[in-house]
Amino acid sequence: MVFNEVVNFIVSTVGNMGYSGIVVLMFLESSFFPFPSEVVIPPAAYLASKGEMNLYLVILSGIIGSLFGAIFNYYLALYLGRPFFFKYGKYFFVSKKSLEKAERFFELHGHISTFVGRLLPGIRQYISLPAGLARMNLWLFSIFTALGAGIWVVVLAMLGYFFGVNRILLRQHLHIVSICLILFVLIVSFVYFWVYKKKNKIHGEGHEDTGH
Numbered sequence: 001m002v003f004n005e006v007v008n009f010i011v012s013t014v015g016n017m018g019y020s021g022i023v024v025l026m027f028l029e030s031s032f033f034p035f036p037s038e039v040v041i042p043p044a045a046y047l048a049s050k051g052e053m054n055l056y057l058v059i060l061s062g063i064i065g066s067l068f069g070a071i072f073n074y075y076l077a078l079y080l081g082r083p084f085f086f087k088y089g090k091y092f093f094v095s096k097k098s099l100e101k102a103e104r105f106f107e108l109h110g111h112i113s114t115f116v117g118r119l120l121p122g123i124r125q126y127i128s129l130p131a132g133l134a135r136m137n138l139w140l141f142s143i144f145t146a147l148g149a150g151i152w153v154v155v156l157a158m159l160g161y162f163f164g165v166n167r168i169l170l171r172q173h174l175h176i177v178s179i180c181l182i183l184f185v186l187i188v189s190f191v192y193f194w195v196y197k198k199k200n201k202i203h204g205e206g207h208e209d210t211g212h
Helices: 002-017 019-030 041-049 055-092 096-117 128-133 138-163 167-209
Strands: none
Touching: 002 019, 019 041, 019 055, 041 055, 041 138, 055 128, 055 138, 096 128, 096 138, 096 167, 128 138, 138 167
């Protein structure tokens, strides 16, 4: 019953605020506020299925909101995160050395980490923080954030469009899709690091052949 009340409230809110409401709510979801995107995009897509909204604009609004929220977290970590962890990290079992290692990892693999991180539940809201700490290129960060968030928003929009506000069907298909996305992330990560190691090996052999 609580879920239905929340969904009805979101449908009413989005219906009143329109696409700007989606942007605001997805901004909250993408930042550190505990606000699930699962109760934002599906109801909006449901309104689109009834002809009250445009599905493409719903998806675009969701992506824009997600990107704004991610950039907010990025700058939060950029300006506040590093000094905070350097000073208080020991109380959270985060040493300066481990933080620097994480930053170096993100400098090398920030783009793929940002992309796949947006597809994982419980991680998508916080993947922007290490990107900010590592001072990842903002344009690359924005592109890969938009790609990852775009996939997630499209999935939620399709579920909402076809299954409306049916809680049981939404949860069933969302569970299946979440498993598929996790498998997709594992495959993409494996292929990426396999190619990365292979390139490094070839590059290393090339240096040996030239006598460097």
